[in-house]
Amino acid sequence: MSEIEVPKGLNGVVVDETAVATTDDSGNLLYRGYRAVELAERVDAADVAYLIVNDRLPSDSERKEFAHRLKEHSGMDGKVSEVMKLLKEKDVMRNLRSIVSLYPYESKDDSDLLLEIAARFPRIISDTFRISRGQEPLEDVDASFSERLYYLFTGKKDAEKARYLNKLLILYMEHEFNASTFALRVTASTLADPVSSIVSALATLKGPLHGGANAEILDFFLGFKDEEEARNYVDEKVASKEKIMGFGHRVYKTRDPRAQFVKEEIRKMDKEAHIFKIAEAIENRMWEKKKVPANLDFYAAIYMHMLGIDQNLYTPLFASSRVFGWIAHYNEQLEGNKIIRPSSRYVGKTGREL
Numbered sequence: 523m524s525e526i527e528v529p530k531g532l533n534g535v536v537v538d539e540t541a542v543a544t545t546d547d548s549g550n551l552l553y554r555g556y557r558a559v560e561l562a563e564r565v566d567a568a569d570v571a572y573l574i575v576n577d578r579l580p581s582d583s584e585r586k587e588f589a590h591r592l593k594e595h596s597g598m599d600g601k602v603s604e605v606m607k608l609l610k611e612k613d614v615m616r617n618l619r620s621i622v623s624l625y626p627y628e629s630k631d632d633s634d635l636l637l638e639i640a641a642r643f644p645r646i647i648s649d650t651f652r653i654s655r656g657q658e659p660l661e662d663v664d665a666s667f668s669e670r671l672y673y674l675f676t677g678k679k680d681a682e683k684a685r686y687l688n689k690l691l692i693l694y695m696e697h698e699f700n701a702s703t704f705a706l707r708v709t710a711s712t713l714a715d716p717v718s719s720i721v722s723a724l725a726t727l728k729g730p731l732h733g734g735a736n737a738e739i740l741d742f743f744l745g746f747k748d749e750e751e752a753r754n755y756v757d758e759k760v761a762s763k764e765k766i767m768g769f770g771h772r773v774y775k776t777r778d779p780r781a782q783f784v785k786e787e788i789r790k791m792d793k794e795a796h797i798f799k800i801a802e803a804i805e806n807r808m809w810e811k812k813k814v815p816a817n818l819d820f821y822a823a824i825y826m827h828m829l830g831i832d833q834n835l836y837t838p839l840f841a842s843s844r845v846f847g848w849i850a851h852y853n854e855q856l857e858g859n860k861i862i863r864p865s866s867r868y869v870g871k872t873g874r875e876l
């Protein structure tokens with residue numbers, strides 16, 4: 523078999539088919555054929571999760587059944603809570619990855635198990651975040667997907683902020699062959715189990731070039747006194763050829779539609795906010811200097827900050843939403859499975875004698 527050389531990082535390489543999501547010729551992200559930003563504007567996040575997994579929006583009875591299936595796995599195993607106390611680790615993504623790996627799931631069948639894993643994410647995240655900071659876990663609430671998540675992540679009940687969160691959860695839910703989804707598909711392609719596949723995806727999402735980017739943005743951002751200081755920061759980074767988190771994307775080279783949607787939502791929340799003005803100054807300067815657009819994580823970090831969500835929960839929040847995309851890709855990978863195993867061009871030594 524002749525070998526094909528592809529660009530580093532598989533940039534621009536189509537490795538398989540998917541019917542879950544794509545970006546159309548006008549740069550719109552589509553989930554199962556619907557524009558993601560339109561779903562974010564008009565649909566409940568749980569319905570979009572259903573759509574991504576099942577390829578259709580739910581009927582009333584399917585919506586109830588789906589909510590019931592998520593809710594029946596909302597509790598926390600007592601022994602796992604004890605493990606959380608032993609972890610002594612404040613990195614929520616690291617804890618989430620470990621707990622998802624060891625959790626004693628109840629479901630026997632793969633399809634139930636995948637949904638059970640997704641259903642357990644919000645509570646695992648909330649409990650490990652609070653326990654690692656010496657706080658008591660919250661009592662769970664009976665509320666919509668976004669309201670419950672908002673409560674578990676902030677300890678507050680706020681229907682308006684939960685509505686804003688709903689939109690972000692939808693925009694984070696799926697993005698075809700991104701790094702974490704591809705990692706999941708590689709693991710699934712070996713016929714490893716759903717838990718192992720999702721743990722691969724979680725481990726990959728954690729990196730700052732992928733999902734971890736949203737957790738790094740406020741670190742440089744909140745210190746700027748004014749727009750001039752922010753622009754100077756961009757100039758310095760560009761001059762020293764360093765990357766700025768929250769900019770650039772493998773797919774969106776001129777405009778990330780999700781970032782622009784979230785930016786408009788921030789404008790609705792408070793267009794006079796200091797942080798918003800700084801963000802626009804950075805975005806404009808980056809475009810002027812490098813022609814690199816702001817990605818979803820850039821505006822999502824500001825959005826979550828304005829919603830009162832702790833920075834340590836940004837990437838875990840991304841995970842609680844993207845897990846539904848992972849489920850769809852797990853199923854799709856197994857439908858026409860072929861093990862993903864590329865080759866490499868050897869550049870090491872040969873012929874060494876012992």
Ligand code: COA
Nearest residue numbers: 730731732735764765766767768769770771772814817819
């Ligand atoms: N800051 C400054 N310049 C950036 C940049 C950033 N965040 N992202 C890309 N660029 C520049 C690169 O320096 C390169 O410029 P050059 O051609 O002058 O060398 C060009 O844009 C292409 O970037 P490249 O890193 O090759 O693109 P990629 O498709 O391989 O990588 C990312 C995509 C997302 C990994 C990359 O943009 C990045 O590291 N971004 C920061 C992390 C981030 O926000 N991740 C979340 C993604 S949703």
